[in-house]
Amino acid sequence: MKRRTLQVSLYALLLMIFSTNTVSAQIGLSTANSRFEIGLNVGPMNFLGDLGGNRGKGTIGPKDNNVPMTNMIGGISASYYPSEWLGFRGAFNLGQMEGDDRLIKQKQPADTWEGSRKFRNLTFRSPLYEAYVGIELYPTAFISLKNGSGLPRFRPYGIIGVGGINFKPQGLYRDAAGNESWVDLKPLRLEGQGMAETGVPEYSTFTYVIPMGVGIKYDITERITFGIELIHRKTGSDYIDDVSTKYIDPALFDQYLSPAQATQAKYLANPSSFYPGIPGYTPYRIGKKRGNPDKNDSYFSSTFRLTWKIGDVYADWFRNKNSMKCPQYF
Template sequence: MKDVNLELTKMMKGAFFTAYLNKWLGVRLAVDYTYLEGRDNIITTTGIDELYRKQRNLDFRTNIWEAYAAIEVFPTMIFYKNEEGFEPKLRPYILAGVGAFKFNPQGSLSDANGNKTWYNLQPLRLEGQGMAEYPYSKPYKLTQLNIPLGAGIKFYASDRINLSTEVLYRKTFTDYIDDVSQKYIDPSKFSKYLSAQEATIAYQLSDKSIPIIFPGQARFPAGTQRGDVKDGDTYFSAVLKVGIRLGPIYESAFAKRAAKQTKCPSLY
């Protein structure tokens, strides 16, 4: 749907496990859950692209379940040396990894009283996915890979507890998180591939446009751009994390050096 609409920002929940192989390198496993949504009708900017999307008038929502593995690197700790065992409490880090996520885009139709009903969009093939008339439009899967990339800063409140804040961006390999990617199709094709009930719903959901740029235009002509296949979907999160150390705590500098020599990882 484009744009960052702060009013649609939702909470993300998750859990993570990190093993620190040394003072500057960690391996993280994480699972997260969140909810994404977008609405063309809340766009406030007035450029031609924004007005076009406002006329398009689409909306979507989807749950996101994701799991990923990532490497954490603490650049300031790579060359840090202190024989007394003192280590800084505040440490910036960067991370990168690979993961998978599951989604299921839904779109809404409103009745005369403004009550919304939400429908799963993937089975309705709104852009001709899998239809012989539109060979460029391929069916998409609801489980996809992503590449998490991020940066943050970690504060060690104690030997046992740490707090982190980070921004994590996800590059994906799909353009269908919002079920919008290609072009409008001939709506008569829905009845060829879908049941009568599904075809009626697909007809309404495929084009919900309202006349803004083109007054009097009831629907966009088939072949008109609906999305932008060259601009794939991404999402990101700003996260506050609490880590609790699961491994042993080494109190003295001598014990820390001994732990380092035996190469025991720290677990959170």
């Protein structure tokens, strides 16, 4: 009886071990096929909005970019690759955005586009908190696999996604003594946000963002990959720099704000106290255009990425690890 019990116990133990190994093999296979990747990225970033810019009429493209206003953006990401040509990414980034009318290169008369923007004299800065999910597409990998070729170390790709950002615009305030300090702009309602007389609604400091761009990856080792990426972001807000519509009557600040805030608002809404050739005169009067509400703000970045594959590495993922050539189809 004891011997039969022992045999049953051994059988049960072997069955358990076999089942465990089978499950482990299945889990290992699943992990291998999952191809998870985590990464770090850092690089320069530029804001494109109503403030700053270059000669001529303001735009939202790279043409209106002020190099001195370049800041850094950095963050982390996690990706999942169901195949070599397709990936899904989640990312979180931190950065800083800035704009300054004083940096506009103006050689034409003051009544031209760049002249009127330069002497508008508005400044802003804002922290950036960004999160998004995106799809990565590797066309050359798809063609190579279809053609039966191995994957080279260099792989170009495109990315598009959707996400959200949080911002907090500040303006450079100068008091009567000439001291400068950064002041939060949203509470000052510089364009009459939330005021019955203007009908302008208050804006949210959270908005959607649509990142889209291109990049290229290079496999340093079986697990570590280096890449360069250029991404442009369209946003759903024209108030990242707190500038969008028209100048309002400064007397409204006294009605809606405290005396201290009203003093700050009157300066920050229209810091241009002069116009070339006419001291003490400013063309930026009530009802005049302060920004362009027809175009939302945007920003772009050029980042360096370092990623690391976690879990088991798929057998075919790095089978051409000694290849230094570029993709056959670029």
